[in-house]
Amino acid sequence: MNRLTDATSPYLLQHADNPVDWFPWGDEAFAEARRRNVPLLISVGYSACHWCHVMAHESFEDPGTAALMNEHFVNVKVDREERPDVDAVYMTATQAMTGQGGWPMTVFATPEGHPFYTGTYFPRQQFQRLLAGVSNAWNGDREAVLEQSSKIVEALNEQSAMPSGPLPAPSTLTRAVQSLAESFDSARGGFGGAPKFPPSMALEFLLRYGATPADEDARTTANAAMSMADRTLEAMARGGIYDQLGGGFARYSVDADWVVPHFEKMLYDNALLLRVYTHWWRSTGSALGRRVALETADWLLAEMRTPEGGFASALDADSEGVEGRFYAWTPRELREVLDEEDGAWAIDLFEVTGTFEHGTSVLQLRSDPTDPERFARVRSALLAARARRVRPGRDDKVVAAWNGLAIAALAETGALFDRPDLVEAAREAATLLDDLHLDGDRLLRTSRDGRAGTNAGVLEDYADLAEGLLALSGVTGEVRWFRRAESLLETVLERFSDGSGGFYDTADDAERLFQRPQDPTDNATPSGRFAAAGALLSYAALTGSSRHRAAAEAALGTVTVLADRHARFAGWGLAVAQAAVTGPIEVAVVGSADDPTTAALHRAALMSPLPGLVLALGEPGSGEIPLLAGRGLVGGAPAAYVCRGFTCRMPVTTPTALRAELAGGA
Known part of the structure; x- marks a missing residue:
């Protein structure tokens, strides 16, 4: 003991x-x-x-x-x-x-x-x-x-801090796309060789860059960005790194083909990938993107949700002491679960050739099945059989930052795919964090079994949760989440600033270690610095706050250096910078909650792929979110106001007109 x-x-x-x-x-x-x-x-x-x-x-x-x-x-x-x-x-x-x-x-x-x-x-x-x-x-x-x-x-x-500078110019972002193209694996998707990690944040940047209105010359680079995103998202979704039966992505692929996963499943990977696949569908209409997004969302609710309404941290790679035993199959096992005919069909469909030790394989799905009904039957049978195996262990602690990522992803996915259960799951996770993790204006990093931990939140906790709450507020119109994000960001500015435009990863009153950590680069999750920049930028767009806008731009000052040297490790910074240089566009939707036109305008705004677009939804006369202040109905009908820097065009009253406004990038 x-x-x-x-x-x-x-x-x-x-x-x-x-x-x-x-x-x-x-x-x-x-x-x-x-x-x-x-x-x-x-x-x-x-x-x-x-x-x-x-x-x-x-x-x-x-x-x-x-x-x-x-x-x-x-x-x-x-x-x-x-x-x-x-x-x-x-x-x-x-x-x-x-x-x-x-x-x-x-x-x-x-x-x-x-x-x-x-x-x-x-x-x-x-x-x-x-x-x-x-x-x-x-x-x-x-x-x-x-x-x-x-x-x-x-x-x-x-060690000297990374040089900082002004907000990256559009040419810097174009060079970043070109830099990513130099390491892009055009045959297999992704960047570099084995092992391959899902490049979630770089993919978000590429989708944002590809969605930015541009002249004819710039469209060539934008098309290249979309092509890299398309190839990578499809390759991951069809490979062994994606769980073709239960949904959700493994931590990484040990090979360059996305075939052999390292089997642990992390909340942060799946939250980031859920959002990216949803955005991919929004930009392209990809049926594969829609399927993978919804399957991943369903997996999050089925496998990672805690009784208190939060989301657990991870599923283990091992079960019964063997990595991947829960997920891998032999041809014989498929035939035993299915009949001979369906077993042979499944072996061919899923490419089960005994590639691992002991003759097992993960399941791949290199093309959509030609017989959807048969596929559904086979998949259901295999899921039922797998459920009888010993499951991997689950780390059920709730981490504030990663739940913030999940809140943003579920809120947007639920709204875009008309899945109110996903929005409700985001709301319940936000409520848990609000009730249990917050002590005044300070955030605790973890909880478990409804019991808050004692470790103070770090920068990514404040920033990722603020990001998630702003997204939830934009989807639901609930001011509560906007106000909580506002409080979190105030703590970021007061407690984490390094005095030169950046942020430390720990607060000024945190435990003193031999070094105060400050890493500006993305790793498995957005760096605290870039996550803070994103949330600050969105808040500034919703409020017109020059203080928050200046803080966001200052935090993005390292992106120029990283874009030229290590673009793969600045994906979230590049994505936020893309939003900053294009606005971001601000949309205020005003109308009664029970009016179908309000809902239609709201959905039209949500469907826009413009980088970092912020959305405020409220009843006539509501002004708690400054973007809504002074915006009223038009002729008694719900209206949408498209703005940049709080300067708005004439309001529109139909989804068609709103889509036209947004198509021009305001």
């Missing part, structure tokens, strides 16, 4: 019965390391991490290895999803010292928390030798260890 038994993190609870004397991150661990005068061994991971499980089984559950750890170190277990700040500073050190990173992350640090040796996964025997070697170095040559630690911390803190 160790000190993790009272944790709210499912990842920490996975280690509560280890023979390792684990401490959670906190003052107690540091005090114990100082008292014993031994180093900290900090192990960072997350519950769905396959190699975290492997190292746990090999080393942390092994009494001999645990004895070495307990004798020579104070051992600290960290859930990177609960403490992204701790993960960020030590990952920066790990990457600087080893040239690579990943999880599990293994860090040896002084009792003050300063790292002096880092790595990732170690097999048991190598790990045991490392434990002995680090202990000998600490006890035999401590001055050298402390000197190395001081130099590492000093070097990390001296």
Whole structure:
């Protein structure tokens, strides 16, 4: 028994019965390391991490290895999803010292928390030798260890911030498309080679760029942007990375063809991809985009929704100790579930050729089935059979940032596809976060089983939740969500600013680590900086606030450098910048909620693919959202006002007229 038994993190609870004397991150661990005068061994991971499980089984559950750890170190277990700040500073050190990173992350640090040796996964025997070697170095040559630690911390803190500049020009965004094209895999979709991660944020930028009105010369680049998005979205949807039976995407593909997934399913990936596939359908009318969006939304509700109305963090890659066992099939298994004829048809349709170990395969769907009724029957039978298997574990903690991404995606998808249940799910998640995660104007990062965690929200929590609430307000017309987003963004400006136009990832009163994290680049999710820029830009468009507009533009100042060097790691920044340079367009829809014309105008606005378009919906005379103030009915009928920078054209009263206004980009 160790000190993790009272944790709210499912990842920490996975280690509560280890023979390792684990401490959670906190003052107690540091005090114990100082008292014993031994180093900290900090192990960072997350519950769905396959190699975290492997190292746990090999080393942390092994009494001999645990004895070495307990004798020579104070051992600290960290859930990177609960403490992204701790993960960020030590990952920066790990990457600087080893040239690579990943999880599990293994860090040896002084009792003050300063790292002096880092790595990732170690097999048991190598790990045991490392434990002995680090202990000998600490006890035999401590001055050298402390000197190395001081130099590492000093070097990390001296790293210069990324140069910032003005709002990117349209030419910068065009160069970004061209930069993405240089690494684009035209044969298989995506960027670069294996492994391939879904480039959600870069795809959002490409869709926005392709939807921006342009002259004839610029249309060539816009068409190239749409072509890259089309090819990638189709390839992912038809490959093994997408769950062809139950919906939802795996974390990444280990190959370049999107065939062999790393099987964990993350909330943030699926929330981002749901929104992108919905936007793809909106821009192109793609039937595949519609199907995948709705299947992914249904998967979120069926598999990831918690009893309290939030969304769980992840599904594990493993079941019964084997990665992918829940999802993979052999030809024989298909024939056993189906009859011989349907089994042979399914083997051919899903390309089940025994490509994995033990002759299993994931299911692919390289083309739409020619017999939809038969496909529905086969799929239903296979789903029923799969439901009898041992399911992967679920990390059911609710993370504020990732729920914010899900709220935005579900609200928009529900509105565009006339699925009020999806909008209601977004509303319930927003209500949970409002009721449980907010303490005054401060946001807590996690909750579980209706119990709020104690970890303070980081920048991405405030920004992604604000983004989601603004989207929900635009879909529902409910001012409550606008007001809450307003409060969150005020905290961003007051507590996270770096004083030079950027933002730190932690608040000014957060726990002091050896470095205050500040990463402007996108990773698996939008960077906190770019997420804040997006929410600030939308809020400014809804209110006319020059303060919020200036903050958004300043935060986008690093996009120009990233666009030229690393466009793939600035996808969300590029998407927000595309909205900023084109407006964004503002639409106020005024009319009674029960008037069909109000609904028709509202839908026409939602259907516009213009980058970052913001939408305010309200009754006549409502003015709580400034964009609605002074906008009234026209001849007693509902009306839509299309504006840019709060300067509006003449109102229109029909969806046809509104679509015409928006087609011209206002």
